Amino acid sequence: MNTSLKKILLGEQGLVVIFVLAFAIVAVFVPNFLTERNMLGLLQSVVTIGIVACTMMLCLASRDFDLSVGSTVAFSGMIAVMASNATGSILLGLIAALICGSLVGLINGVVIARFRINALITTLATMQIVRGFALISSDGRAVGINDPNFYQLALSKFLGVPTPIWVMLVLFIAFGFILNRTVFGKNILAMGGNPEASRLAGVNVVSMRIWIFALQGLVCAIAGILLASRITSGQPNAATGLELSVISACVLGGVSLAGGRAAMTGVIVGVLIMGIAENVMNLLNIQAFYQYVVRGLILLLAVLLDNLRSGAAGRKG
Amino acid sequence: MASFLEFKNISKGYPGVQALSDISFAVEKGAVHGLMGENGAGKSTLIRILSGDQSADSGEIWIDGSLQGYTSARDAFNAGVIVIHQELQLVAELTVAENLWLGRFPARAGMIDFKKLVFEVSEKLQAIGIEVDPNIKVANLSIGQRQMVEIAKAVMLDARIIALDEPTSSLSSRESEILFSLIDRLKAQGKIILYISHRLDEVFRLCDSLTVLRDGKLAAHHSSLEGVTRDRVITEMVGREISNIWGWRSRQIGQTRLKVDQLSGRILPQPISFDVKSGEILGFFGLIGAGRSEMTRLLYGADNRRSGTVSVDGVIVPPNDPRHSIEAGIVLCPEDRKFDGIIQGRSIEENIAVSSRRHFSPFGILRLSQEAKLADTFIQKLRIRTPSRKQDIINLSGGNQQKVILGRWLSEQGVKVLVIDEPTRGIDVGAKAEIYNILYELAESGIAIIVISSELPEVMGISDRIAVMCNGRIAAQYEREMFDDRKILAAALPDKTVAVA
Numbered sequence: 001m002n003t004s005l006k007k008i009l010l011g012e013q014g015l016v017v018i019f020v021l022a023f024a025i026v027a028v029f030v031p032n033f034l035t036e037r038n039m040l041g042l043l044q045s046v047v048t049i050g051i052v053a054c055t056m057m058l059c060l061a062s063r064d065f066d067l068s069v070g071s072t073v074a075f076s077g078m079i080a081v082m083a084s085n086a087t088g089s090i091l092l093g094l095i096a097a098l099i100c101g102s103l104v105g106l107i108n109g110v111v112i113a114r115f116r117i118n119a120l121i122t123t124l125a126t127m128q129i130v131r132g133f134a135l136i137s138s139d140g141r142a143v144g145i146n147d148p149n150f151y152q153l154a155l156s157k158f159l160g161v162p163t164p165i166w167v168m169l170v171l172f173i174a175f176g177f178i179l180n181r182t183v184f185g186k187n188i189l190a191m192g193g194n195p196e197a198s199r200l201a202g203v204n205v206v207s208m209r210i211w212i213f214a215l216q217g218l219v220c221a222i223a224g225i226l227l228a229s230r231i232t233s234g235q236p237n238a239a240t241g242l243e244l245s246v247i248s249a250c251v252l253g254g255v256s257l258a259g260g261r262a263a264m265t266g267v268i269v270g271v272l273i274m275g276i277a278e279n280v281m282n283l284l285n286i287q288a289f290y291q292y293v294v295r296g297l298i299l300l301l302a303v304l305l306d307n308l309r310s311g312a313a314g315r316k317g
Numbered sequence: 318m319a320s321f322l323e324f325k326n327i328s329k330g331y332p333g334v335q336a337l338s339d340i341s342f343a344v345e346k347g348a349v350h351g352l353m354g355e356n357g358a359g360k361s362t363l364i365r366i367l368s369g370d371q372s373a374d375s376g377e378i379w380i381d382g383s384l385q386g387y388t389s390a391r392d393a394f395n396a397g398v399i400v401i402h403q404e405l406q407l408v409a410e411l412t413v414a415e416n417l418w419l420g421r422f423p424a425r426a427g428m429i430d431f432k433k434l435v436f437e438v439s440e441k442l443q444a445i446g447i448e449v450d451p452n453i454k455v456a457n458l459s460i461g462q463r464q465m466v467e468i469a470k471a472v473m474l475d476a477r478i479i480a481l482d483e484p485t486s487s488l489s490s491r492e493s494e495i496l497f498s499l500i501d502r503l504k505a506q507g508k509i510i511l512y513i514s515h516r517l518d519e520v521f522r523l524c525d526s527l528t529v530l531r532d533g534k535l536a537a538h539h540s541s542l543e544g545v546t547r548d549r550v551i552t553e554m555v556g557r558e559i560s561n562i563w564g565w566r567s568r569q570i571g572q573t574r575l576k577v578d579q580l581s582g583r584i585l586p587q588p589i590s591f592d593v594k595s596g597e598i599l600g601f602f603g604l605i606g607a608g609r610s611e612m613t614r615l616l617y618g619a620d621n622r623r624s625g626t627v628s629v630d631g632v633i634v635p636p637n638d639p640r641h642s643i644e645a646g647i648v649l650c651p652e653d654r655k656f657d658g659i660i661q662g663r664s665i666e667e668n669i670a671v672s673s674r675r676h677f678s679p680f681g682i683l684r685l686s687q688e689a690k691l692a693d694t695f696i697q698k699l700r701i702r703t704p705s706r707k708q709d710i711i712n713l714s715g716g717n718q719q720k721v722i723l724g725r726w727l728s729e730q731g732v733k734v735l736v737i738d739e740p741t742r743g744i745d746v747g748a749k750a751e752i753y754n755i756l757y758e759l760a761e762s763g764i765a766i767i768v769i770s771s772e773l774p775e776v777m778g779i780s781d782r783i784a785v786m787c788n789g790r791i792a793a794q795y796e797r798e799m800f801d802d803r804k805i806l807a808a809a810l811p812d813k814t815v816a817v818a
Contacts, residue, residue: 197658197659203671
């Protein structure tokens with residue numbers, strides 16, 4: 001490979017460059033790809049992953065891990081629907097869902113940070129517990145919505161763009177700001193870089209970790225509400241496997257599983273790459289089973305690229 | 318006798334640095350040859366080239382009269398060169414014997430011949446005088462013993478040239494002595510030992526000849542150490558006279574700043590009390606395991622304490638949380654910079670601002686220009702050598718990393734007590750003097766300083782008062798006028814073996 005090309009691909013913005021190239025190629029060669037309708041559909045399809053990726057990014061950047069997001073999304077969707085039905089007020093339903101989601105996150109955070117239980121194990125446990133709650137509360141069936149206004153959360157548009165996409169964009173901007181421009185964000189990166197050194201430097205590691213998980217729960221609840229509105233019911237089996245897609249998108253976007261490295265732009269690109277791959281395969285009528293293979297391959301390639309990149313940076317030392 | 322190992326005009330450049338230029342020297346058979354130089358002088362690069370890890374841009378290596386055309390570590394190995402690095406390369410979960418045979422287990426009918434495996438190893442170990450049970454797992458050995466095993470492995474592989482990179486950096490003095498006698502025996506067997514070390518005492522004790530590198534160039538080559546003085550070698554290493562690298566000067570000492578009263582914790586069950594005055598440098602000396610660093614961590618709130626109080630200027634500091642200590646003006650530069658000090662993967666700028674940014678970030682929102690200014694100020698003030706404040710801290714040398722951590726704390730406005738644990742471990746001579754000077758300046762500004770060090774000359778060189786720790790308590794204290802290395806060392810030695818719980 002010639003050196004300047006290498007520099008671009010392995011540089012800070014390497015992934016963005018690859019993404020733009022891939023986008024251009026797909027736009028030219030895949031029919032119906034670059035239409036307004038398909039673009040909005042594509043964005044709609046990544047809303048859940050995109051929203052949850054915001055906080056997953058923080059979680060991974062601080063060297064933690066959260067497997068419970070899929071269950072929390074489903075559970076809070078159920079709560080939103082059931083509480084709305086029970087109280088007759090959509091607003092109360094939404095508040096209940098947000099509180100429940102945050103509570104799940106808070107419990108994760110307290111168990112992990114205060115009782116020092118491994119995050120992988122803790123969230124593996126809560127993933128199952130919360131999924132169980134979702135199934136128990138609905139007796140395993142989907143729960144319909146009494147008030148049709150609930151659909152408007154997902155159907156309403158602003159400037160021709162559906163509300164969920166706006167919510168995702170707002171969260172992208174908000175979490176980009178949090179990561180790069182706040183003490184909270186920088187402390188997350190410091191914790192991920194070296195937790196003990198950060199603690200000795202006065203970072204309140206325990207409360208930070210609890211906050212990160214609580215935020216993750218809250219954001220899952222937002223995603224859960226929008227998902228329930230889009231599928232017009234509370235589904236206890238919604239969003240299974242979401243945790244893996246979200247972590248894949250983050251890793252694709254250059255978030256280091258060893259902590260200390262993350263960028264919002266990278267995560268956005270990661271989310272979009274996952275969405276585009278799926279979208280293009282749908283447009284080309286490729287059987288859904290192949291999509292698993294392609295998603296896995298993309299992830300492997302991204303990690304290899306990342307490895308090359310840190311190898312290139314490490315040589316200087 | 319002809320030279321056995323010869324470097325001829327070795328040069329090696331990396332992007333932006335000429336790591337080695339035109340290095341030539343030769344070593345006789347059966348000699349221990351010292352290789353000295355400050356960090357970054359090119360020692361590691363030369364060893365990497367010798368071990369086939371990297372290849373030289375130009376130049377030749379001759380071993381036993383034949384030119385070596387290395388292209389890989391395998392070639393070097395076949396030529397009889399083995400390098401023993403600071404990070405040892407043994408498999409912890411295997412036994413000593415298994416480690417020594419790793420990669421070429423003796424087999425009979427496809428099964429490992431365990432009898433032969435153990436028998437030959439114990440024979441070999443005995444032959445070179447290493448007392449280690451070949452059936453014990455490496456995980457259960459001390460660092461010193463592991464190093465012995467590593468050397469035994471080199472001997473078993475018929476190494477003719479063994480390079481030891483800072484072998485004593487994590488050994489106790491007793492273990493070092495055992496290593497030295499092993500080196501003497503290997504020498505008697507006609508091996509060449511290349512001995513890379515910062516420690517002049519060891520080099521003068523062990524080496525027959527010495528090469529000093531400076532900035533990638535050959536600064537000096539002594540084919541015999543007769544008549545060579547330490548001062549001369551130091552001068553050759555730094556390229557300038559450092560007549561007194563401590564540079565201690567007397568200063569105004571004020572009121573009591575830090576008062577530690579009856580402090581105890583899980584690892585330090587006996588309560589400890591002492592105080593430090595404003596402008597005073599109190600040195601803590603003791604052997605490894607005497608409890609110095611544990612005391613420091615209790616004092617700073619890094620570990621939970623059982624009893625006792627710490628007060629600054631008469632105000633009691635809330636216990637068990639570094640944040641309270643920082644707020645009260647106590648800061649710590651930890652012993653293990655890599656694990657407790659630097660934040661890897663983040664820039665110098667972020668490493669400096671990590672604590673103090675809370676003072677100038679309204680509502681938790683950063684002011685990046687302020688952070689940049691802060692970083693630039695300390696890069697200049699502490700003379701941190703780096704191309705930019707955006708540089709990842711991991712790329713800096715040990716001395717510069719220490720300066721960044723000092724910068725982190727100096728950017729806190731109200732530091733009253735600075736605790737610095739092993740201030741110059743792994744730091745080269747030139748940077749050492751700079752760090753001492755920073756400490757003096759801070760003391761002059763009224764800060765109370767606690768220096769913990771296992772190097773007696775350093776503690777004696779820079780402290781106003783020394784507290785000697787032994788078995789988890791303060792055994793003795795000396796004012797500067799009363800400093801006497803023999804008395805201090807005697808106080809540090811436990812008179813009977815008392816386990817520190």
